[in-house]
Amino acid sequence: MDVITWRGRIDSRSSPSEHFDSETGASTIEFYNDSKDRYRTAxxxxxxxxxPFNHGMASEKGKEMGDIFHPTVNEILEKYNIVPSSISVTKMWKRGIMNTAKDTAVVSTEDKDTAMWLSAADDIHHAVLPWATEASLQFRVEICNEDLMYKDISTALLCGEDIRNVFTEIEPLVLARVKHLIPGIWRSVTFHGRQSCGLPHRDPISNKPTVMVLVSIGARSLWDFVENEIRRVIEDVVPPNMDVxxxxxxSNFVI
Known part of the structure; x- marks a missing residue:
């Protein structure tokens, strides 16, 4: 039996203070989850x-930014030995929340070595910022590996009666533990099939039976501890031949 969670490591030296308290180790849920995805860097x-996010056509100023700084971005990437598969400017926003939209310079790469991504992203932002300030353009910068970054979606739970029975047994136990660990900030405990959005819909091989705990937007806690405690509850119930x-x-996560 295995209870599968993405493992992350928070680096307090580069952690934004509004999302991470270096004294207590508490962080926002958004920051905790971001720390697990090494294949997206801002x-x-x-x-x-x-x-999940949506994207669309960049604004006219965004397109101009892309045209002007494409050579500069290439030079920066070459400096850090990052091989781009594409460099583009696109408008990106949280799914269903249009007021979060900003033009975003996106460097996509098939590289797996992410060691220099942060330095490259910093340099790209510094290069663009004076021009963007003069143009009154708010913008983002991102370097990502689209094949390896986190982009799971929910589908129907493709599993047998055995897993459904286990989930029925798990639910009250997980709910009780969640209420004890994070009172006031939990929102729901549900069960889904999860898979990467890049795979065929309802793919039975990649479809992962998943316990999903939804919490308040911006909720703060010692999330690594919370996750481990919930994982132990699940491990006590799930049989040896089953992965969950x-x-x-x-809770604003659109699934």
Whole structure:
């Protein structure tokens, strides 16, 4: 039996103070989940626009930014030995929340070595900022590997009666533990099939039976501890031949 969770490591040296308390170790749920996804990077340790997001055509100023700075971005990437598969400017926003839309310079790469991504993202932002300030353009910068970044979606739970029975047994136990651990900030405990949006819909091989705990937007806690405690509850019930995933997500997460 295995309870599968994405493991992350928070680096207090580059963690934005509004999302992470270096004295207590508490963080927002958004920051905790971002710390698990090493294949998306924004400048200065900021949180990239959280998944799920939508994207569309850049504004006229955004397109101009892309045209002007494409050579500069290429030079910066070459400096840090990052090989881009594409460089584009697109408007991105949280799914269903249009007032979060900003033109975003997106560097997509198939590279797996992310060691220099933060430095490159910082340099790109510094290069664009004076022009963008003069043009009154708010913008984002992101470097990502689209094949490896987190982009799971919910589908129907494709599983047998055995897993459904286990979930029925798990639900009151997980709910009780969640209420004890994070009173006032939890919103729901549900069960889903989860898979990457890049895979065929309802793919039976990639469809992961998942316990999903939804919490308030911006909720703060010692999320690594909370996740481990919930995982232990699930491990006590799930039989040895069954894998179950666990995710803790903000309640505005559109699934």
């Amino acid at each position: 400048p200065f340790g900021r949180i990239p626009l959280p998944w 995933s666990l995710e803790i997500l903000p």
